[in-house]
Amino acid sequence: MDGNIRFMDNISKTEIPIGVVASATSTRVLEALTQLREDIISGILKPGEKLRVQHLKSKYGVGAATLREALSLLVSESLVTATAQRGFNVAPISLQDLKDISETRTMLEVQAAVESVKHGDEEWEVQLIGAYHRLTKVEEGTEDLANSSTAIWEQRNIEFHEALVAACPSRWIRQFRSILHTHSERYRRLSLQTVGVSRNVHIEHQEIFDAAMARDTKTLVKVLTNHIDKTFDVVYQMVKEDPSLNPIT
Amino acid sequence: MDGNIRFMDNISKTEIPIGVVASATSTRVLEALTQLREDIISGILKPGEKLRVQHLKSKYGVGAATLREALSLLVSESLVTATAQRGFNVAPISLQDLKDISETRTMLEVQAAVESVKHGDEEWEVQLIGAYHRLTKVEEGTEDLANSSTAIWEQRNIEFHEALVAACPSRWIRQFRSILHTHSERYRRLSLQTVGVSRNVHIEHQEIFDAAMARDTKTLVKVLTNHIDKTFDVVYQMVKEDPSLNPIT
DNA sequence: GGTATAAAAAATATCGACATTTTCTATTTT
């Protein structure tokens, strides 16, 4: 997924973009950025790991300046940290951070969803129905998703949550929510191999969808909070029990 | 989420930095970054303006790659936007954006302050008292602050608000709050020459300080919300009435 | 043995030069 790089083609209103925006022709920076993001989220580049420019430039096939620029842009998403004279590191992980992310994400995503439901028009409904339908297809397809399906599920899960909050008028809430969702996904991918092993995620998504379409704000708050909590619980247990994933003692 | 608090007792309190971190020796990137940020917030570099690397590199006395890296890091703070093959721009402004910033900032800052009051220890109190004292000195010094004092007031105002929320355990809320505070300051500086012309800001700060020290959450929420609203009102009127500041129709 | 010190190695940070793409401008075409 493109994370916080927004392809603006389907945004109708005169919204001002925040952050990096892609355009027709790509650049080496964008390519490196996309690959680096995926490698960080997937855990190929490990949490806290030092990102040596000299070493990585050959790996990603770009010059030093280009790689540094890509890494600098990833600081925007808090996936990379930069320290003067000491280079770049992959953002570290911790149980504390996971909890913080989940709680803050709940606050922002619930707010965004409520506002979205309040302001959403017919077009928003159509987009949400579409996103929900695509997500349903892949979630009902298999008991535990195969490796290939996982990537598709991840993409559609992101798109569903994006569609849910798309009508929230606050660009800032949407942006912050998106960043936290990415980090949430990172923790999930670092700790879990498959989706929905010990819970039926689709039921949760269905509840969210139904409440949103019914404009039932109260229920929406409840089921959405529950959804994020459940994700947290599962990941938290895994991270806690796997010392290799948990650099913090 | 509160239901999971019990698992958190053994979570380490070690804080992980988000974003760019300075170290003992500075770098050309950091110098350019600092100057660029100041120039954007102060309006020397105008909202929406194209940031030509070729032109600016001589102005800031650095190479192209270094300048690009500084600009890329400013994307983290949403002060600069980057578009592939089309370079960098100063983040645009709009009335809509100002409203969004103020509302989102209220949500985050109130939350952060309440949590900070809840968790703040003696050291937090000491730091807050110090920050408040330094702010008071400059706010009571003059009726309308002279140009030289304005810069000091801005610095101390930031430090006071930072100190207020310093004990909030959520790094993410603090980070997002800080970004929005910077943007809020930018709008204020773009529209107002001096502080406290039509209102006594210090009384508001005093109310905030008193409520925080008394751990009176309810009052704190009220006066802090009021404070951000008031700032918004003043700036909104100025921006609205000054077409040169308002590129959005 | 552990600590301080100095040389060596590695990595970061930085610049200038060049290729590619976009933007501007003048000319031609309908």
Place this chain on the structure above:
DNA sequence: AAAATAGAAAATGTCGATATTTTTTATACC
């Protein structure tokens, strides 16, 4: 005259080379 087009100018994006700083390793010292 407006639109399309082609050439010129400007700006972006990119890389390799190099100075500076940090980190590691080896050596000497108490």
